Amino acid sequence: xxxxxxxxxxxxxxxxxxxxxxxxxxxxxxxxxxxxxxxxxxxxxxxxxxxxxxxxxxxxxxxxxxxxxxxxxxxxxxxxxxxxxxxxxxxxxxxxxxxxxxxxxxxxxxxxxxxxxxxxxxxxxxxxxxxxxxxxxxxxxxxxxxxxxxxxxxxxxxxxxxxxxxxxxxxxxxxxxxxxxxxxxxxxxxxxxxxxxxxxxxxxxxxxxxxxxxxxxxxxxxxxxxxxxxxxxxxxxxxxxxxxxxxxxxxxxxxxxxxxxxxxxxxxxxxxxxxxxxxxxxxxxxxxxxxxxxxxxxxxxxxxxxxxxxxxxxxxxxxxxxxxxxxxxxxxxxxxxxxxxxxxxxxxxxxxxxxxxxxxxxxxxxxxxxxxxxxxxxxxxxxxxxxxxxxxxxxxxxxxxxxxxxxxxxxxxxxxxxxxxxxxxxxxxxxxxxxxxxxxxxxxxxxxxxxxxxxxxxxxxxxxxxxxxxxxxxxxxxxxxxxxxxxxxxxxxxxxxxxxxxxxxxxxxxxxxxxxxxxxxxxxxxxxxxxxxxxxxxxxxxxxxxxxxxxxxxxxxxxxxxxxxxxxxxxxxxxxxxxxxxxxxxxxxxxxxxxxxx
Amino acid sequence: xxxxxxxxxxxxxxxxxxxxxxxxxxxxxxxxxxxxxxxxxxxxxxxxxxxxxxxxxxxxxxxxxxxxxxxxxxxxxxxxxxxxxxxxxxxxxxxxxxxxxxxxxxxxxxxxxxxxxxxxxxxxxxxxxxxxxxxxxxxxxxxxxxxxxxxxxxxxxxxxxxxxxxxxxxxxxxxxxxxxxxxxxxxxxxxxxxxxxxxxxxxxxxxxxxxxxxxxxxxxxxxxxxxxxxxxxxxxxx
Ligand SMILES: Cc1cc2nc3c(=O)[nH]c(=O)nc-3n(C[C@H](O)[C@H](O)[C@H](O)COP(=O)(O)O)c2cc1C
Ligand code: SF4
Ligand code: SF4
Ligand code: FES
Numbered sequence: 001x002x003x004x005x006x007x008x009x010x011x012x013x014x015x016x017x018x019x020x021x022x023x024x025x026x027x028x029x030x031x032x033x034x035x036x037x038x039x040x041x042x043x044x045x046x047x048x049x050x051x052x053x054x055x056x057x058x059x060x061x062x063x064x065x066x067x068x069x070x071x072x073x074x075x076x077x078x079x080x081x082x083x084x085x086x087x088x089x090x091x092x093x094x095x096x097x098x099x100x101x102x103x104x105x106x107x108x109x110x111x112x113x114x115x116x117x118x119x120x121x122x123x124x125x126x127x128x129x130x131x132x133x134x135x136x137x138x139x140x141x142x143x144x145x146x147x148x149x150x151x152x153x154x155x156x157x158x159x160x161x162x163x164x165x166x167x168x169x170x171x172x173x174x175x176x177x178x179x180x181x182x183x184x185x186x187x188x189x190x191x192x193x194x195x196x197x198x199x200x201x202x203x204x205x206x207x208x209x210x211x212x213x214x215x216x217x218x219x220x221x222x223x224x225x226x227x228x229x230x231x232x233x234x235x236x237x238x239x240x241x242x243x244x245x246x247x248x249x250x251x252x253x254x255x256x257x258x259x260x261x262x263x264x265x266x267x268x269x270x271x272x273x274x275x276x277x278x279x280x281x282x283x284x285x286x287x288x289x290x291x292x293x294x295x296x297x298x299x300x301x302x303x304x305x306x307x308x309x310x311x312x313x314x315x316x317x318x319x320x321x322x323x324x325x326x327x328x329x330x331x332x333x334x335x336x337x338x339x340x341x342x343x344x345x346x347x348x349x350x351x352x353x354x355x356x357x358x359x360x361x362x363x364x365x366x367x368x369x370x371x372x373x374x375x376x377x378x379x380x381x382x383x384x385x386x387x388x389x390x391x392x393x394x395x396x397x398x399x400x401x402x403x404x405x406x407x408x409x410x411x412x413x414x415x416x417x418x419x420x421x422x423x424x425x426x427x428x429x430x431x432x433x434x435x436x437x438x439x440x441x442x443x444x445x446x447x448x449x450x451x452x453x454x455x456x457x458x459x460x461x462x463x464x465x466x467x468x469x470x471x472x473x474x475x476x477x478x479x480x481x482x483x484x485x486x487x488x489x490x491x492x493x494x495x496x497x498x499x500x501x502x503x504x505x506x507x508x509x510x511x512x513x514x515x516x517x518x519x520x521x522x523x524x525x526x527x528x529x530x531x532x533x534x535x536x537x538x539x540x541x542x543x544x545x546x547x548x549x550x551x552x553x554x555x556x557x558x559x560x561x562x563x564x565x566x567x568x569x570x571x572x573x574x575x576x577x578x579x580x581x582x583x584x585x586x587x588x589x590x591x592x593x594x595x596x597x598x
Numbered sequence: 599x600x601x602x603x604x605x606x607x608x609x610x611x612x613x614x615x616x617x618x619x620x621x622x623x624x625x626x627x628x629x630x631x632x633x634x635x636x637x638x639x640x641x642x643x644x645x646x647x648x649x650x651x652x653x654x655x656x657x658x659x660x661x662x663x664x665x666x667x668x669x670x671x672x673x674x675x676x677x678x679x680x681x682x683x684x685x686x687x688x689x690x691x692x693x694x695x696x697x698x699x700x701x702x703x704x705x706x707x708x709x710x711x712x713x714x715x716x717x718x719x720x721x722x723x724x725x726x727x728x729x730x731x732x733x734x735x736x737x738x739x740x741x742x743x744x745x746x747x748x749x750x751x752x753x754x755x756x757x758x759x760x761x762x763x764x765x766x767x768x769x770x771x772x773x774x775x776x777x778x779x780x781x782x783x784x785x786x787x788x789x790x791x792x793x794x795x796x797x798x799x800x801x802x803x804x805x806x807x808x809x810x811x812x813x814x815x816x817x818x819x820x821x822x823x824x825x826x827x828x829x830x831x832x833x834x835x836x
Contacts, residue, residue: 036778051763051776058765058774324767341764346642346660488745488771490643495686498769499720526682529655530645566721 002041005030010045017046018357020056020339024063025320032072033064059341059487061115061323062131062280069104069111071149076126078117078242079477080400080463086125089142090114096146110149116325116481117242118281121400121463122168122407130155131283134162163284167249168407171423173394174386175257175370176410182256183301185373189264190309197268198224201372203380205392210236210328210365211435211459212534216372217380219362223352224269226360233265233274233314234337234356234363238321238328240279241436242481243461246396247366249408251278251285254370255292259316261369263301264376265362266314274316275356277333280323289318325485329533330363332487343489344533367396367460387413391452399424401464409462411451418447426464431471431549436461437478438538441471441545472553475546476504482539493536496527500540506566507557514558517547601665605629605649606672610663618658618669619647628824629671630680630709632687632798633746634659638755641747644687646680646709681713689720690769692727692741693799699808700800702816706744707799708823727772732783736794737803743773744799753793761787773801 009026013019023042028034034057043050057063064072075081075090094101094112104111120126123135129145132155141162148158169176189197202217223231235258239247250258262274278285293316296302304313319337321327327336331345334356355361371393375383384392391413397420400406404425411420421429432442434451435458442449442456449455465474483501488494500523503516524540531537547554570589577587600611603618605627612621617640622629633644642660649658650670658669670676687693687706695701727740745764753761761782765774777784787793794802813819817826 040778049760049763049776050778051760051765051774054774055763055765059767341767346640346657484768486768488766488768491645491683491686491744494745494769494771495690495720498723499686502721522682526679530648530679530683532642532645532657 002035002038006038006041006045010042015045017048018337018339020046020048020053021060021322021336022320024053024057025322028063031067032070033067036065039065056339056341059324060280060321063322067104067108069109070152071110072128072130073110073112073145073149074115074128075112076116076118076120076124076128077114077477078121078124078481079474080121080243081117081125082473082477083401083469084125086114086137089125089137089139092139093142093146096143097149109152115281115323116240116485117244119239119245119248119279120165121243121245121398123166124400128281131280132163133165133281133284135165165248165252165284166407167253168405169249169253169410170399170405170407171409171411173410173412174374175367175394175396176254176408178374180257180260180373180377182260182296182299183307185260185376186263186267186301186307189267189376190307190312194224194268194270197264197376200375200380201268204375204383205380205390206368206371206375206383207391207453208365209367209371209395209459211241211438211457213453213457216364216368219352219364220265220268223360223362226353228353228359230273230357230359231269231271232356232359232361233262233269233271234330234333234351234361235262235274235276235366235369236328236330236333236363237276237282237366238279238325238333239282239366240325240328240485241438241459241461242478243398243400243433243436243463244459245398245400246408246460248282248285250366250370250396251282251289255289256296257370257373258366259292259296260301261364261372262316263306263314264372265364265369267306267312269360269362271362272313272315274314275337276316276318277327277337278318278320279327280321283320286318286320293318324487325481326487326533326535329535332533333363334361341487343487365459388450388452388454390454395451395458396460397451397458397462398460399462399464402426402429402466402469403464413452414450416448416450417442417456420451420462421447421464424464426466428466428468429464430467430469431465431474433463433465433474433542434458434461436463437481437542438534439541441474441542441549443549470553471546471550472507472557475542476501476508478542479504479539482535486535486539490530490532490536492526492530493532493539496523496531496536497539499523500527500543502566504543507554509566510557510559511566511568512554512557512559517554520544520547601663603663603665603667603669605669610669612663616663618649618651618661618663618667620659621663622658622669622671627671629658630712630823631659632705632709632744633748635748635751635796638748638751641751644683644744644746646683648676648679650676677713681710681715682719684710684713684715685717685719687744688715688718689722690725691743692722692724698742698800699803700742702813702819703811704800704818705798705823706742708818711818712823723769730775730780730782732781733787734783735789735805736782736787737805738773738775738782739801739803740773742800745771745773746798748796748798749773749793749802752796753787753791756792759786759791759793761785761791761793 099105102113125137206216207213306312327342332342336342351361397409479501483497486493486497602609610625631647633641640659642657647658730738749762
């Protein structure tokens with residue numbers, strides 16, 4: 001029974017266990033979940049154990065081993081969605097459908113829950129229904145969705161405007177403002193040997209746009225020089241950092257630039273295969289992107305003997321993720337590309353020498369690849385002159401939150417925070433969170449600072465909070481995010497992020513004390529020094545930043561004494577009181593010892 | 599003349615390709631560790647073996663030794679952080695040492711003693727992980743799993759069976775076995791497997807031998823963890 005729908009999928013992926021993620025995703029489409037017997041079938045046909053398959057499948061948020069609703073609705077739960085009222089809308093939908101959050105309805109029709117940021121912050125609140133992104137939710141839209149679900153209307157017949165995703169480009173500069181005829185940058189590069197292209201990229205001083213800011217030319221050179229059976233190009237389109245959506249816009253309207261940049265890299269390092277790792281939340285872009293790839297193949301911009309250059313063979317595949325922020329970390333991304341759990345690898349060795357299938361691999365961000373087309377066309381010196389001394393070129397910012405014009409802003413590096421705030425129509429601003437939860441929180445005293453590797457580096461998120469916002473709740477949302485997205489591989493992050501998130505809830509519930517501050521600081525030190533990867537290293541940033549810069553938000557939550565336990569004996573007696581129908585003084589616990597009343 | 603590095607001021611010789619912890623343990627110097635085992639490729643997940651090399655912290659089980667490096671391990675700062683890690687492992691699972699038959703033979707417990715851990719410090723998570731007693735000879739008490747992946751590596755690399763795997767993510771990471779029923783009895787696990795002997799805590803337990811060696815005469819009752827350079831001695835009969 002399972003061979004009927006699974007065998008054609010296995011055939012298409014050549015019975016290759018490294019394609020497990022794609023095989024699982026397509027297998028899941030049949031029942032909406034991965035059937036237990038399907039796992040046995042896959043294990044037998046792929047020559048791996050069912051435990052290995054389960055190990056991969058249970059790591060990712062969008063794989064299901066148990067039946068889930070035929071309509072799986074996941075509300076995006078970034079702080080910007082919260083500010084736009086996503087929780088009220090979630091409750092409203094649950095009420096309309098008579099279901100409890102997180103549980104499948106009894107008839108198996110629908111389930112409603114939350115998911116990490118879906119990259120629609122400029123048009124939130126957003127949700128995913130069966131992995132399809134719906135934007136700009138309102139009460140009316142939610143009511144309409146409830147009706148559509150109740151009537152079991154197929155997704156294809158839902159109003160198209162629900163699924164409309166806007167680019168919202170507000171400011172263009174060198175990258176977004178320039179036209180590129182497909183093949184133009186490639187032609188320019190192919191007229192010279194690959195080493196010359198590497199030299200131009202080095203001369204441009206281009207630094208990676210994914211956050212860490214490693215010099216792209218050096219990465220390409222190291223990979224080119226690394227011995228191996230094959231070299232690979234990987235484009236990191238995981239874009240999981242809450243508040244970031246610039247790569248989505250690049251892939252929607254500038255995909256040719258991205259693919260051309262990947263092809264340039266293939267030429268530079270001598271690769272035959274490129275892979276685009278597309279986050280599961282952007283599933284809706286898969287078909288359009290595949291069409292563009294096909295168009296490029298037809299135009300001989302991909303395939304063998306590209307643009308008549310004998311021996312230059314290069315093609316691009318798309319690998320779809322399944323909901324795991326950690327897979328943006330480059331070595332976890334490679335593990336995922338190989339069909340495994342997204343655990344970051346031990347380093348060294350680094351991907352440039354031992355990446356995909358242990359072969360030399362360049363991993364670059366979407367924006368980085370797009371920028372290389374400008375370098376191929378205009379030269380490294382031209383590019384290097386834009387921006388600041390240590391930060392060449394322009395940067396795309398994904399602006400969201402309390403401002404009139406959220407969207408994409410492209411600036412030369414060096415722009416001040418104040419300038420961005422003015423351009424996007426932010427008023428009465430209390431803080432800006434730059435580069436997402438793992439970045440920094442900037443208070444109004446610092447708005448003169450600059451976006452550049454010399455001052456505030458960023459992967460691209462820029463979230464604005466006005467005076468009405470509670471910065472404690474911002475930090476608490478981020479703490480939950482990290483606890484949810486920790487891969488669980490190493491002890492300090494796996495347990496530490498959960499402890500931190502619990503401590504923030506303790507403060508939220510009114511049980512906080514100065515002691516808890518000290519605990520948070522100690523946890524941060526531990527996460528910073530003991531964690532395996534960047535996620536653990538940065539997981540305490542938002543809490544520490546907001547404690548330092550917005551102490552009032554915390555102080556108002558403290559009971560002023562040294563220590564308050566998270567556990568309150570009198571509250572714990574509450575269910576017993578309800579069950580017995582008693583509420584007299586004898587049914588209450590008196591805290592005589594401390595003199596406290598709850 | 600072999601190459602050397604210094605560990606807490608002491609010269610440690612090493613062969614090319616050795617990790618810092620391998621060389622240290624071979625030289626009789628103890629660095630606390632839970633997921634390292636001399637016979638398996640490193641995992642690098644427990645982070646207890648973290649040391650400071652030229653001012654930067656790194657796991658010593660995944661770090662290759664280099665001539666002339668200066669390694670700090672037995673410092674108050676590192677031991678404080680290691681103690682926090684053991685506390686985290688204690689509250690993440692359910693470790694009721696007095697009622698555990700692994701008590702005295704358990705590397706987590708011995709390491710906690712070694713690091714002078716006196717309280718769990720953090721709030722307990724109290725996870726609910728049902729025990730698997732299906733197998734005639736072995737028991738799986740998941741509540742004590744510290745996710746060191748030693749059984750996974752032993753079963754995969756030595757036994758060639760892949761009986762065990764880690765599933766889930768984040769705080770939901772858990773040990774799973776290779777059967778649709780998720781019962782050990784339905785796998786090809788056997789008492790001869792390396793995986794049957796390698797668990798440093800009380801998860802994979804042989805049935806009916808629990809208290810054959812009385813408490814007080816067990817591995818770590820005789821000598822503390824630091825005196826076992828190869829602290830997997832519980833597996834060997836003496
Ligand atoms: C937890 C974590 C998440 C990350 N997520 C992303 C991501 O979504 N996109 C990205 O390009 N880089 C991400 N990175 C950075 C990548 O590891 C890597 O540095 C980057 O893709 C390299 O490309 P670049 O040199 O072009 O910036 C992440 C890093 C960490 C530690
Ligand atoms: S720091 Fe967190 S995300 Fe990174 S490896 Fe450790 S558990 Fe995984
Ligand atoms: S069962 Fe034992 S050996 Fe296996 S991962 Fe858990 S603690 Fe480690
Ligand atoms: S022993 Fe090195 S990380 Fe566990």
